[in-house]
Amino acid sequence: MTMKSHVLGEISALPVDLSGKRVIVTAGAAGIGAAIAAAFAERGARVHICDVDEQALAASPHPRSRADVSRREEVDRYMQEALAHLGGLDVLVNNAGIAGPTAGIADIAPQELDATLDINLASQFHTVRHALPALRAAGGGSIINISSVAGRMGVPMRTPYAATKWGVVGLTRSLAVELGGYGIRVNALLPGLVAGPRIDRVIEARAKNMGLTVEEETQLELSGVSLRQFVRAADIANMALFLASPFGAMVSGQAISIDGDLQSLPWQPPAD
Numbered sequence: 157m158t159m160k161s162h163v164l165g166e167i168s169a170l171p172v173d174l175s176g177k178r179v180i181v182t183a184g185a186a187g188i189g190a191a192i193a194a195a196f197a198e199r200g201a202r203v204h205i206c207d208v209d210e211q212a213l214a215a216s217p218h219p220r221s222r223a224d225v226s227r228r229e230e231v232d233r234y235m236q237e238a239l240a241h242l243g244g245l246d247v248l249v250n251n252a253g254i255a256g257p258t259a260g261i262a263d264i265a266p267q268e269l270d271a272t273l274d275i276n277l278a279s280q281f282h283t284v285r286h287a288l289p290a291l292r293a294a295g296g297g298s299i300i301n302i303s304s305v306a307g308r309m310g311v312p313m314r315t316p317y318a319a320t321k322w323g324v325v326g327l328t329r330s331l332a333v334e335l336g337g338y339g340i341r342v343n344a345l346l347p348g349l350v351a352g353p354r355i356d357r358v359i360e361a362r363a364k365n366m367g368l369t370v371e372e373e374t375q376l377e378l379s380g381v382s383l384r385q386f387v388r389a390a391d392i393a394n395m396a397l398f399l400a401s402p403f404g405a406m407v408s409g410q411a412i413s414i415d416g417d418l419q420s421l422p423w424q425p426p427a428d
Contacts, residue, residue: 172199174199174200174401175199175200175201177201177247178294179247180203181251182249182252182283183206183207183208184216185207185215185216185220188302188347188350188392189205190389191390192393193216194393195390196397196400201246204219204220204237204238205219205220206220206223206238207220221233225252225275226275226279231286232286235282244293245287245291245297246298247297248298249396250299250300252276254275256276257314258313258314258365259313260313268316269316272316272317273316273319273320276317276320276321277324284299291335292340295339296340296341298404299331299340299341300343300344300399301342302345303325303328303344304324304347305347305418307344307411309420312421313365321346324344325344329409332408341405341407343404343407343412346412347391348386348387348418349377349386349416350387351386355386359374376422380418380420380422381419382416386416391414392414395412399412
C-alpha cells in the first residue's frame, strides 16, 4: 500500500434528510472539512464554511469566509458572518486543526506549541461561545468536534498535537453535560490515520526523524491498524451526518473513534 492514495471514498446512502438545517464547518474548503460540508449540502442543509487557504476557498461551492482560526478576532468575525448569513444554527462542526511539529519535546519551539493550541483547541472554545445563543434559539442542535486517535493515546514526537486532541475530548464531554439541558448534543470524532496531505507530511517528517524510508514508515504506521488501511474523509463525514441526524438523537458526550481499530502507534528512538 502506498502512502499517497488519497481516496475520499463514497458518502453513505444512509437515508438522512437535513433539508433546511443550518450548518457551520470550520476549515471546510479541503480534506475532511470539504467532505463533511459536501455531505451535509447533498442532504439539503445550508452550509457556511471558513478556511485559511484562499485557493481552496475559491474552489468551494459553499458560502464561505476567509478566516485564520488561530486568531480570536477572526473567529469572532467569521462566526458573526456565518450566523448572519444562515439566520441561525443547527449544527456546528469544529474541524479546523493542524498537525503541529514532529520532534522531541526539547526541539519544539514555544511558538509551535502556541499555534497548535490556538488552532486545535482554543478555536473550538471560541466558536462554541458564538454558536450557543443560536443553538439555544433553535431549540437544540449538534456540536461535532474533530479530535483524533491522538486524543485517547500517547503520541511520541507529537506532544503538542496529542495534548490538544485530549483537550478536545475534555471540552466535548464537559460541554455535553453543560449544554444537554438545552437539547444540544456534543460529540467528538477521533479519526485515525486519514489519507491526505497532512498524514503525508507527518509520515515524511517521522521517517526523517527515525532514519527510515517513507514506505517503511508508512507500513510501520499501518501495522497498528487492524484493518491495515487509511481512514477516508468520507468515513468521517458519514459519522458526522449520523450524529447530526435523528439517528443520533440520543448520542451525546461521546468520543467516537473512526480509525480502523487502531491499537497502537509505532515508537522508535530517533536516529542519531
